[in-house]
Amino acid sequence: AQKITQTQPGMFVQEKEAVTLDCTYDTSDPSYGLFWYKQPSSGEMIFLIYQGSYDQQNATEGRYSLNFQKARKSANLVISASQLGDSAMYFCAMRDTGGGADGLTFGKGTHLIIQP
Amino acid sequence: DGGITQSPKYLFRKEGQNVTLSCEQNLNHDAMYWYRQDPGQGLRLIYYSQIVNDFQKGDIAEGYSVSREKKESFPLTVTSAQKNPTAFYLCASSFYTGAIYFGEGSWLTVV
Numbered sequence: 466a467q468k469i470t471q472t473q474p475g476m477f478v479q480e481k482e483a484v485t486l487d488c489t490y491d492t493s494d495p496s497y498g499l500f501w502y503k504q505p506s507s508g509e510m511i512f513l514i515y516q517g518s519y520d521q522q523n524a525t526e527g528r529y530s531l532n533f534q535k536a537r538k539s540a541n542l543v544i545s546a547s548q549l550g551d552s553a554m555y556f557c558a559m560r561d562t563g564g565g566a567d568g569l570t571f572g573k574g575t576h577l578i579i580q581p
Numbered sequence: 582d583g584g585i586t587q588s589p590k591y592l593f594r595k596e597g598q599n600v601t602l603s604c605e606q607n608l609n610h611d612a613m614y615w616y617r618q619d620p621g622q623g624l625r626l627i628y629y630s631q632i633v634n635d636f637q638k639g640d641i642a643e644g645y646s647v648s649r650e651k652k653e654s655f656p657l658t659v660t661s662a663q664k665n666p667t668a669f670y671l672c673a674s675s676f677y678t679g680a681i682y683f684g685e686g687s688w689l690t691v692v
Binding site: 558 | 614616622623624625626629631637639669671673678679680681682683684685686688
């Protein structure tokens with residue numbers, strides 16, 4: 466069974482600072498993908514970034530980067546130069562990519578608040 | 582526009598009623614999913630379908646039913662057997678690998 470742990474229920478960060486959101490995972494599958502999603506107060510789930518278990522380099526998408534440490538089973542999200550619009554819930558998730566498409570396992574999320 | 586469309590956005594159900602949430606995608610995705618989110622919680626998988634006319638139970642399938650008669654459509658029925666249906670419901674779709682994309686969600690309230 467897969468498990469995602471996000472240990473930070475909430476974070477307050479000053480605007481323009483960098484933010485690191487923690488995520489650790491547990492799986493026995495050798496092939497898997499790790500995802501981060503942003504959920505603003507409107508409720509929609511916005512895909513941010515993806516990291517495959519066999520990817521050699523850490524994923525980056527604009528201001529988002531994923532600090533992937535496979536041996537430690539961690540997949541932290543780093544947001545550079547935070548903005549007020551980054552305030553939202555952030556969810557780490559994973560899926561088995563060995564075959565088929567059987568959905569994501571989610572963590573409980575981190576509520577990020579950016580302060581001016 | 583390409584995307585995933587859920588309807589209705591808000592739905593009220595009386596005790597003992599079945600209700601159906603619609604989900605349509607025009608992304609040519611193979612797989613579709615239904616998730617439930619309770620306040621302050623992460624998402625939990627209800628059902629998923631990898632191919633037309635086939636679907637699998639997720640972690641919390643009891644009290645729910647689905648169908649996949651077309652690649653583009655994956656409706657979810659919340660039956661009267663679901664004792665605590667008030668929640669936010671999210672439909673999603675994907676290819677067999679890579680990112681999973683979500684619709685805007687449907688709020689279901691029991692009155």
